[in-house]
Amino acid sequence: MDARFLPLFVVVPMASAFLIPLFAKLWPRFADLIANAAGAVLLGLSVYGAICLFTDSQVLLYHVGGWASTLGITLVYDHLTALVALAVNTVGLAALLFSVRYLDHYTGRWKFFSLFMLVLAGLNGVTITGDIFNLFVFIEISAVSSYALVAFGTDFDELEAGFKYMVIGEIGGTAILLAIALLYAKASTLNMAVVSQVMAGFGHTPLFWCIVATFLVGFAVKMAMVPFHAWLPDAHPSAPAPVSALLSGVFIKVLGVYAMSRVMFNVFGLSRANAAAFFNLLLAFGVLSIVAGGLLAYAQKDYKRLLAYSSISQIGYILIGLGIGNYWAIVGALFHVLAHALGKGLLFLTAGSVEHATGTRDLDKLSGLEKNMPVTAWSYLLGSLSLAGVPPFAGFFSKFFIVVGALSARMYWLAILAALFSTVTLGYLVKVVNKAFFGRKDREPTPAREAPAAMVLAMVGLLVLTVALGVGFKPVLDKLVGPAANVLLRGLGYAQGILGR
Amino acid sequence: MIAMFACMVLLLIGLYAVVTKRNIIRIIIGFSLVEYAVNLFFALVGFKTGGIPPIITDVAQSRSNFVDPVPQALVLTAIVIGLATTALMLALAMRIYEKYRTFDITEIRRLKG
Numbered sequence: 001m002d003a004r005f006l007p008l009f010v011v012v013p014m015a016s017a018f019l020i021p022l023f024a025k026l027w028p029r030f031a032d033l034i035a036n037a038a039g040a041v042l043l044g045l046s047v048y049g050a051i052c053l054f055t056d057s058q059v060l061l062y063h064v065g066g067w068a069s070t071l072g073i074t075l076v077y078d079h080l081t082a083l084v085a086l087a088v089n090t091v092g093l094a095a096l097l098f099s100v101r102y103l104d105h106y107t108g109r110w111k112f113f114s115l116f117m118l119v120l121a122g123l124n125g126v127t128i129t130g131d132i133f134n135l136f137v138f139i140e141i142s143a144v145s146s147y148a149l150v151a152f153g154t155d156f157d158e159l160e161a162g163f164k165y166m167v168i169g170e171i172g173g174t175a176i177l178l179a180i181a182l183l184y185a186k187a188s189t190l191n192m193a194v195v196s197q198v199m200a201g202f203g204h205t206p207l208f209w210c211i212v213a214t215f216l217v218g219f220a221v222k223m224a225m226v227p228f229h230a231w232l233p234d235a236h237p238s239a240p241a242p243v244s245a246l247l248s249g250v251f252i253k254v255l256g257v258y259a260m261s262r263v264m265f266n267v268f269g270l271s272r273a274n275a276a277a278f279f280n281l282l283l284a285f286g287v288l289s290i291v292a293g294g295l296l297a298y299a300q301k302d303y304k305r306l307l308a309y310s311s312i313s314q315i316g317y318i319l320i321g322l323g324i325g326n327y328w329a330i331v332g333a334l335f336h337v338l339a340h341a342l343g344k345g346l347l348f349l350t351a352g353s354v355e356h357a358t359g360t361r362d363l364d365k366l367s368g369l370e371k372n373m374p375v376t377a378w379s380y381l382l383g384s385l386s387l388a389g390v391p392p393f394a395g396f397f398s399k400f401f402i403v404v405g406a407l408s409a410r411m412y413w414l415a416i417l418a419a420l421f422s423t424v425t426l427g428y429l430v431k432v433v434n435k436a437f438f439g440r441k442d443r444e445p446t447p448a449r450e451a452p453a454a455m456v457l458a459m460v461g462l463l464v465l466t467v468a469l470g471v472g473f474k475p476v477l478d479k480l481v482g483p484a485a486n487v488l489l490r491g492l493g494y495a496q497g498i499l500g501r
Numbered sequence: 502m503i504a505m506f507a508c509m510v511l512l513l514i515g516l517y518a519v520v521t522k523r524n525i526i527r528i529i530i531g532f533s534l535v536e537y538a539v540n541l542f543f544a545l546v547g548f549k550t551g552g553i554p555p556i557i558t559d560v561a562q563s564r565s566n567f568v569d570p571v572p573q574a575l576v577l578t579a580i581v582i583g584l585a586t587t588a589l590m591l592a593l594a595m596r597i598y599e600k601y602r603t604f605d606i607t608e609i610r611r612l613k614g
Contacts, residue, residue: 133575140582144589151593159597160609166593167519170532170586174539177579178512181543184572234612 003052003060006075008045009085009128010138012038013121017114024110032100035113039093042124046085049077054479059497061130069191069499074130076498079483083334084127084250084258086480087341090465091249092120095242098349098458101451102242102356112152112240118145119246123254130498132183132267133190136176139222139255143169146247150239161238165231172221172228179214186211193495196267200492204275212270212278215263223256225319226289229312233296236311237304237361241352244304248311249345253337257318266487266494272325282323283414289316290421297428303361303436304351306428307344313425314340314387320414321402329405330485331477336398338469338481339386343395346383346462347429350376353455354436357448366436368445375450377437379459384429386466389422394469397477504545512538525594525604529587536583540576547572 016038023030052060060077063069077085096116103109122142129135147169151162184190186207187198202208217228224232232252236244264270264278272279293313300306314336321333353376354369355361370377386393389400399422406415450456469476487494511534518531547569555570594604601609 133578137578137582140586144582144585147589147593151596154596154600156600156611159593159600160612163525163590163593163597163609166586166590167528167532170590171516171519171535173586174535178539178542180575181539181546181572184543184575185546188569190571190575238612 003062003075003077005045005048006060006062006077006128007064009042009075009124010121012041012045013117013124017117017121020110020114020117024113028109031110031113035117036093036096036100038117039089039096039120042120043086043089043093046082046089050082050086050480053077053079053082053483057483061498069130070189070194073134074191074193074498075128076130077128078487078494078497079480080258080262080334080487081127083338083480083484084254085124087338088120088123088127088250088254091246091341091345091462092123094345094349094458094462095245095249097461098245098352098455099240099242100454102240102352102455105356106152106240108152112149115145115149115152116243116246118142119149119243119251123250126254126259130192131190132180132192132195132263135192135259135263136173136180139176139259140173142251142255143173143222146243146251149243150235150247152240152243153238157234158238161231161234165235168221168228168231172218174218175214175221176218179211179218182207182211182214192262192267193498196269196492196495197499199267200269208268212264212268216260216281219256219260219263220285223252223260223315224312225256225285225315226292226312229289229293232312233305233308236308236348237302241304241348241355244307244351245345245348248308248348249341252311252315253318253341257315257322257333257337261322261488265489265491269492271489271491279323279325282319286316286319286321286323287414287417289313289319290417291316294421294424294428298424298431300428301363303354303363303366303432304348305361306363306432307347307351310347310387310425310428311340311344313421314344317399317402317418320418321398321405324402324405324409324411324414326405326409327485327489328401328408330488331481332398332401332403332405334481334484334488335401335473335477336395338476339394339398339466342462342466342469343383343387346379346459346466347387349455349459349462350380350383353451353459354448356451356455358446363432363435366446367443368438369448370437371445372448373437373450375456375459377433379463380437381433382463383466384426384433386470388426388429390426392467392470394466394473396470397473505542508538508542508545511541523605523607525597525606528606529590529594532590533583533587536579536586540579540583543572543579544576 062075064073125138147166220228297309386395515534552568555567
């Protein structure tokens with residue numbers, strides 16, 4: 001299969017990021033046009049790549065500059081990449097579409113779109129690269145642009161959150177660089193496939209675990225697992241709503257979950273059979289994240305802050321899925337990557353829509369919005385049902401698979417916890433419905449108007465996909481999530497697919 | 502080997518500054534120390550005692566004597582990334598000072614919960 005289109009995943013957003021400042025001088029709306037066109041092209045590319053994988057299940061490979069895998073950078077598009085790239089570019093396009101009108105009350109429109117495209121370039125780069133230093137560079141590209149986007153409002157809260165996020169995030173990034181230095185000292189190569197074959201010959205020495213631990217610290221900060229989560233509840237609510245949707249929906253999963261599972265499963269070849277301690281550690285962090293994130297979300301009065309804590313809790317689900325480490329649990333975790341990306345993206349967009357219409361995110365000041373903003377209200381309600389795991393929405397199947405995985409691994413208490421906390425999820429998400437959208441007979445409905453067409457389109461698009469993912473879970477499972485879970489479970493088999501030996 | 506441990510000590514000094522200092526500028530300096538420590542460590546990974554620069558002028562030269570050039574190239578990239586992050590941090594620090602009129606992080610605490 002011809003894989004010459006793979007560099008476009010980075011080239012398209014990167015080029016648009018630099019074209020936007022040029023053309024925005026001529027006509028400010030060019031910024032929206034270029035960004036949305038690039039977002040659509042990216043989504044098209046990831047769908048095309050996925051179709052290539054479905055028709056013949058060869059991994060797509062591209063050697064940058066024609067160098068062999070051992071020397072140059074290899075771009076890899078396998079099932080796991082396809083899953084993550086689809087999530088990134090779907091949420092990315094929805095957020096870009098939403099931004100067109102949402103940015104009406106911001107200045108510096110082209111700066112926003114330019115930074116946003118850089119984030120997308122970094123995220124797409126992280127998903128397709130097969131080189132470990134390249135992974136670090138793309139992580140930093142997306143992270144640095146996201147710090148700027150969090151502080152985009154340049155008011156008290158935004159600046160404080162941006163600085164906090166930046167210091168903690170950069171410590172995480174530096175940990176990843178240190179881990180790469182240690183890994184290079186051991187393996188003397190950077191290509192992930194070659195590294196994995198070299199490392200397989202060394203066995204699990206103390207230095208090996210030292211490298212694993214340093215990587216884990218870096219990725220733990222990026223994915224905001226408890227107790228590395230301090231920045232997230234400040235950073236995600238302070239960003240403009242479409243950025244929150246991108247950060248909470250896909251950013252923490254690509255930089256944290258995807259990068260971590262790629263490195264741990266495919267490069268270090270860890271599996272429950274040979275590294276039970278590591279997987280139990282993931283379980284511990286996962287349980288901690290689910291419980292702490294879920295309970296703290298209950299106490300929030302700020303619409304977006306509640307959703308941010310919810311993200312921490314949902315990352316916990318993905319972590320216990322990975323930590324249980326059998327087929328169904330990993331399928332559940334990866335399914336949740338998709339379901340949570342669409343669901344949480346949608347919820348943050350509704351938060352943006354409410355903020356756009358009423359000028360506040362304080363749940364105590366809002367009431368009865370359903371009357372004037374029916375589309376936003378119903379999008380929120382259905383999206384939160386999906387996240388909480390109510391059938392037939394997407395979130396039900398991810399949690400169902402995780403519970404099935406826990407039961408088949410005989411971890412009954414985890415199955416009970418996962419099921420129990422999905423009711424907690426429903427509880428805190430419904431709190432917003434009760435306070436902001438419905439009920440409150442004692443209070444007048446907050447005056448508001450339904451969001452403009454572009455914003456409604458973005459929300460409804462994500463909602464339709466959430467429902468479609470739930471109703472049509474079978475083909476998604478067979479074609480995409482199942483093979484992606486197998487990529488992780490094959491472990492070191494990843495290298496054979498790339499090097500052919 | 503001693504140099505590598507010295508790098509780790511430098512890293513810990515930087516981390517100490519990031520965690521304990523109250524002044525934003527000092528936090529940024531601490532972060533820069535962390536970054537330099539890691540960059541230096543990475544450069545040392547490719548170092549060989551008695552090694553020569555990896556520029557081949559004579560094919561007859563012993564190949565084993567070259568220091569590894571790859572970490573040097575990588576560190577160069579990491580330094581450029583570090584430049585961008587430090588610049589952005591300082592820009593944020595300036596905007597914070599304009600808003601709060603202070604560099605003290607204990608007085609910049611509006612977000613909690």
